[in-house]
Amino acid sequence: MNLTRKLTDPMMCLTVLQICGFLMLGCSLQGIFASPEQIKLIEDRFFNDRYNKLVRPVINESQKISISFELYLSQINDMDEKFQILTTTVWITQRWHDDYVTWNASEYNGLEKLRVPASMLWLPDTVLYNTAKEDNENFMLDVQTNIIINASGGIDWSALVIMKTFCPVNIFYFPFDTQQCEMKFGSWQYDARFIDYYEGPADASNYQHNGEWDTEGITVVRNPGIYSCCPGREYPDVTFTITIRRKPLFYIFNLIIPCFLISGMSMLGFILPCESGEKVSLGITVLLSLTVFLLVVAETMPATSDVIPLIGRYYIFTIVLVATSTTMTVLVLNFHHRHQPMPRWMRVVYFRFLARVLFVDLPAFIKAKEDCRNCIITNANNIKEEEVKIIKASPERKKVTNDHTKKNMTFKDKVLLDILKHVQKISQRHESKDKHTKVNIEWRVVAKITDRFFLIIYIICAILMNVSITVQALMHV
Structure with missing residues (x-):
């Protein structure tokens, strides 16, 4: 009975197991090659x-x-x-x-x-x-x-x-x-x-x-x-x-350089002609590509709100630039497809100021129109009052003269007069169509100037962003 109680005691069992382990180790040492001093x-x-x-x-x-x-x-x-x-x-x-x-x-x-x-x-x-x-x-x-x-x-x-x-x-x-x-x-x-x-x-x-x-x-x-x-x-x-x-070499070649190249492609949207119909599609495609790269970076980063990594800021700023460039492209397309007459202030800003600053070559009729407008403004004060009275002739006098002329005309002259009226109508119609075409060309020139202006702004912002991120990274290195 006492032996059974001792064996059920946890401490006694642990001691017995320890002794058994030592005995087994001693038996195993007898069977291996070892010096007698070590065994002893x-x-x-x-x-x-x-x-x-x-x-x-x-x-x-x-x-x-x-x-x-x-x-x-x-x-x-x-x-x-x-x-x-x-x-x-x-x-x-x-x-x-x-x-x-x-x-x-x-x-x-x-x-x-x-x-x-x-x-x-x-x-x-x-x-x-x-x-x-x-x-x-x-x-x-x-x-x-x-x-x-x-x-x-x-x-x-x-x-x-x-x-x-x-x-x-x-x-x-x-x-x-x-x-x-x-x-x-x-x-x-x-x-x-x-x-x-x-x-x-x-x-x-x-x-x-x-x-x-x-x-x-x-x-x-x-x-x-x-x-x-x-x-x-x-x-x-x-x-x-x-x-x-x-x-950083792995991340430079797999994350930074592709982002730089993709963001550079967004500049092509300003160079792409509006007639191609792909300006907005190009901007949206670039925007989606940058979003995919941003998600790849986010998957490797811990979910923390304490700090935003430099590469994350780089992607965010680039996405903002590309989104802004897409918005600018929509504005350019809006200018390109307008048909109403251009406001006076817009003509002054674009044709007299921005076209010269951005070195945009204007069509000949726009140059002639602007030069003619300047001449009219210059000579308007030199018109005499008598010439104004002649120009503003009385409608009743014109009507009497026309009626007297028609009574004295032959049949042949009347036919020729009708033909002349039809020719004048055709001429007016072509003149109206030509005027409408010139208005469209003027808006297309405005779209071209706006494209070049936005391109310069985009390049300046991209350079400032890249220099800022690079300086911060080099300061740490």
């Missing part, structure tokens, strides 16, 4: 002395264990900007002292070091505070590695670990950005009275090539770790900060 040392320290890996390995309970934490960056596997997660492969080494695994090397034929599985020793409960994994247990327990034990009790535990950490991404200068990602390590249960951490070496000299990121350096700092949840206690941690810089 393992039996003395882990079986005969009944080493307990659940107990903190200090002789004096008030004594704390100082752990040196080292990190060597091997590779950057992935940087997920959308979810702000950095995946890296790193070498991690922890060094501390174990008071229960010391030995005299002379008693074991000068054996100074011993290598045993990590599962045989007490291990610090070091965790990664800013991990992105669901499992927040000791990140090195899943790695089956050996531990190096020195005769003086020094422990060296090294392992190659793939880590996922939360890394807040600053996307303002994307794709010319530099990110600083932290890895914060510390004990989960023991405060500074029991386990203390201090900075070890941090190096990236063995960093493997990555097509998207370059490593600029690693810094390490020890933090006291004071939290509001546990007043009066310190939970020290070691924080490694990895600085990485993005290689």
